[in-house]
Amino acid sequence: MVTKTKTIGILTSGGDCPGLNAAIRGVAKAALQQGTKVIGIQDGFRGLVENRTMMLEDQDVSGILTRGGTFLGSSRDKPHKMPMGGKILDMTEVAVSNARKNQIDCLVCLGGNGTQKNAMRLHEAGLDVLTLPKTIDNDVAGTDITFGFDSSMAIATEAIDRLHTTASSHHRAIVCEIMGHKAGWLALGAGIAGGADVILIPEIPYDLDHVVEHLMARRHHNKRFSIIAIAEGATSKTEASDSSKKKKIPRDDEVEGLIEEPVASRVAREIQQAADIEVRYTSLGHVQRGGSPTATDRLLSTRLGTKAGELLHDGVYNVMVGLRGEYCEAVPLEEVAGLTKVVPVNHPWLKTAALVDTCLGDKLKF
Numbered sequence: 254m255v256t257k258t259k260t261i262g263i264l265t266s267g268g269d270c271p272g273l274n275a276a277i278r279g280v281a282k283a284a285l286q287q288g289t290k291v292i293g294i295q296d297g298f299r300g301l302v303e304n305r306t307m308m309l310e311d312q313d314v315s316g317i318l319t320r321g322g323t324f325l326g327s328s329r330d331k332p333h334k335m336p337m338g339g340k341i342l343d344m345t346e347v348a349v350s351n352a353r354k355n356q357i358d359c360l361v362c363l364g365g366n367g368t369q370k371n372a373m374r375l376h377e378a379g380l381d382v383l384t385l386p387k388t389i390d391n392d393v394a395g396t397d398i399t400f401g402f403d404s405s406m407a408i409a410t411e412a413i414d415r416l417h418t419t420a421s422s423h424h425r426a427i428v429c430e431i432m433g434h435k436a437g438w439l440a441l442g443a444g445i446a447g448g449a450d451v452i453l454i455p456e457i458p459y460d461l462d463h464v465v466e467h468l469m470a471r472r473h474h475n476k477r478f479s480i481i482a483i484a485e486g487a488t489s490k491t492e493a494s495d496s497s498k499k500k501k502i503p504r505d506d507e508v509e510g511l512i513e514e515p516v517a518s519r520v521a522r523e524i525q526q527a528a529d530i531e532v533r534y535t536s537l538g539h540v541q542r543g544g545s546p547t548a549t550d551r552l553l554s555t556r557l558g559t560k561a562g563e564l565l566h567d568g569v570y571n572v573m574v575g576l577r578g579e580y581c582e583a584v585p586l587e588e589v590a591g592l593t594k595v596v597p598v599n600h601p602w603l604k605t606a607a608l609v610d611t612c613l614g615d616k617l618k619f
């Protein structure tokens with residue numbers, strides 16, 4: 254059967270992550286094989302607005318499976334609020350009209366929560382879209398997991414392993430800040446995998462006294478080092494109950510927030526003041542987004558990408574390709590856009606952590 258999609262545009266938007274090139278390759282190879290033309294769009298939605306495109310052939314997506322980042326480039330720009338010549342303009346119509354000029358039947362957008370929303374906006378403006386769930390944060394609704402998460406969790410776990418040896422040599426506590434935006438998946442996953450003694454995530458506002466008590470109990474049992482894995486979005490109970498103290502996590506157009514003190518630094522200081530423990534902190538930052546994808550992410554990206562190819566062949570648009578159980582499935586974009594998947598407080602990983610005596614920042618019942 255001939256493909257229902259003659260031409261696709263493909264772009265990567267938002268923060269990059271390992272597995273993006275593998276996903277582009279999956280979509281493009283599957284599409285090219287069935288006779289669909291593939292147009293690569295540079296630097297996310299900005300490239301669409303500025304009509305910066307390149308025709309992709311099979312050789313262009315060869316040899317990129319293992320490469321980190323995205324060879325198309327990415328940006329956090331959104332069509333409806335785009336900085337243009339010193340002003341913020343709504344460029345939605347330009348984006349749609351450029352897609353039409355390039356005869357794009359469907360725009361394939363690889364990205365996280367922001368991208369799902371922006372793709373939905375373009376769909377509402379009349380463009381057919383199809384999305385893939387990418388982010389180290391694992392916070393996209395409608396899919397069991399996002400690509401990029403496994404690679405990032407592996408990096409953060411290795412970092413915790415390394416912190417363990419130095420913390421134990423010096424009998425210190427080390428606070429390790431892990432990305433994840435407003436969700437705790439990454440800190441929780443890497444914290445459990447790395448055997449962190451305390452894991453603090455945004456979904457469970459922490460009580461510093463409870464944390465200090467746990468650290469002192471470890472000391473009392475002759476465990477002379479501790480690792481505290483803290484999600485960048487973690488907040489104390491006091492902050493959580495006082496909305497004026499709610500912290501912002503820098504992203505998108507909140508760049509000025511970047512000068513904020515890392516949460517790990519603040520918590521390290523608070524612990525040192527409250528307990529007679531020598532404390533250091535490390536903020537892993539963008540290291541967690543770099544380098545080659547894990548085998549699990551390469552497989553996931555390739556599966557999601559090639560499933561996208563199949564859906565394009567059948568003319569199924571305005572969906573996100575998600576992993577549901579064993580299968581990659583088309584999920585209506587309305588069920589995804591605008592939602593954030595955080596760690597439910599009854600998630601089994603939390604119980605797992607508690608059962609190996611990891612402090613989760615507060616007294617919890619399972």
Ligand code: F6P
Nearest residue numbers: 268388390432433434502504505
């Ligand atoms: O969404 C991915 C992510 O790495 C978040 O974990 C983090 O909050 C944010 O992006 C950092 O954004 P930027 O790369 O724009 O500094």
